[in-house]
Structures are given as structure tokens and as C-alpha cells.
Amino acid sequence: MLTLDDLLLEQGDFRLSADLTVTRGARVAVMGPSGAGKSTLLAAIAGFLAPARGRILWSGTDITRLAPGARPLSILFQDQNLFPHLSVEQNIGLGLDPKLRLGRAEHTRIEEALAQVGLDGMARRKPAELSGGQQSRVALARTLLRDRPLLLLDEPFAALGPALKAEMLALVATIASAQGTTVLMVSHDPADARSLCPETILVAEGRALPPQPTAPLLDSPPPALRAYLGG
């Protein structure tokens, strides 16, 4: 379970509060108007932004002061951060060992992760030799290998076009259910939120609200969300 306990985040003049819990294994959309603080919320959970007040707990353990790499989570951004001079295999291997000391066991795990995301046989290619969708799969494979119980997605597939994006999100959902991963996913697309996330955290007007059922929220959205959804 992820707990945001009386959390207050500040960036310049911007303030966002959150007091909520996310059940273990849940898939939760994070929705709200542009600039409402969705990325800020994920950055704080990931450890890139220290809260002005409050605590972040995972399964009851206070992780508020842990360095990003020591937290029980992976984060995928829109910028996939693949290193252009490294092969697919090496880019994924960074998730196992930042110094890339990869033995036979590590190579086997990398091959398994590549197979899981449908990229068998592409281990030796460079990112430039892959399509955008394939690059996203590499980033996802790297995340999978880290095998952390919490996955944060900040619109990682937004640049892909609707069909590929839907395919990637479905792949994330399949893998997350198989591994029991808790997923928080920033979404600008109500269709994605409906199909993949039974619950939604609404971020608006300076607050991140506790997760609520997605379908009723989108069926009769509050004004802040209605304007954003354009409906």
C-alpha cells in the first residue's frame, strides 16, 4: 500500500496537498487539468522533489527521505532516456547494473524481458535502428527487469499515436497484473483511464484527491475535470 500522509508539495508559488492511500496491486489513473500538479505528484513519490511537509510510506515503511534509486519503484517518462551509443541489451542492462557488469544470468534475464515486450532478436541494435514503439518497449523492458512493486507512468507513450499507445498500455496492464505491480499512471485520455484503471486520483485546485472509481468520475466529472476533458 502506498500512503501519502498529510503531504504538501511546493514548487515556487505552486502548492499541492495529498492525503490518500493506494491499495497494493491497484491500477490508478492520475487525471486533472494541465498544470494541476500530476507530474509534481509523481516526482515527489519517485524522490525527485522533497515534500515541504508530510510523509510517503510504502507498506508502512517511511520512504520520504530515501534516494530515488533506493525506493521500491520504477518510473517511466515520456522521454525514454535510451542511450544512443548503447545497444538495446546494454540499455536494458543498466536496469540491472549501472556499471554494465553483465554475466550469463543477467543476459538470460535481459532476453526474457525482451521476449516479454515482443522484441526477441533485437538485443544488439542501437536505439536509432528501432521504431518509436520499439524504443518504448526497450524502456519498458528495462523497467520490468528492475522488478519493483510500484510503477509510475508519466505519459511515457504519448508520442506514439493512439493505436501503439493503447497497445503499450495494454502490455503494461498485462505485465503489471501478472507481477502484482501497483501502477500510478498520468493520463490525458479518458478512454485509457477507463480501460486500464479502475480508480482515478483527481488532481485539481491544489489537491490530489483519494482514488475514486473511474467510470462514475468520468460519467459525471466535476467542473475542473469537465473543462479539461473538453466535454
Ligand SMILES: Nc1ncnc2c1ncn2[C@@H]1O[C@H](COP(=O)(O)OP(=O)(O)OP(=O)(O)O)[C@@H](O)[C@H]1O
Ligand atoms: N521547477 C519548477 N519551479 C517552479 N514551478 C514549477 C516547476 N515545475 C513545475 N512547476 C509548476 O508546478 C505546477 C504543476 O506542474 P506539473 O508539471 O506537475 O503539472 P501537470 O498536472 O503534470 O501538467 P501537464 O498536464 O500540463 O503536464 C505548474 O503550475 C508548473 O508551472
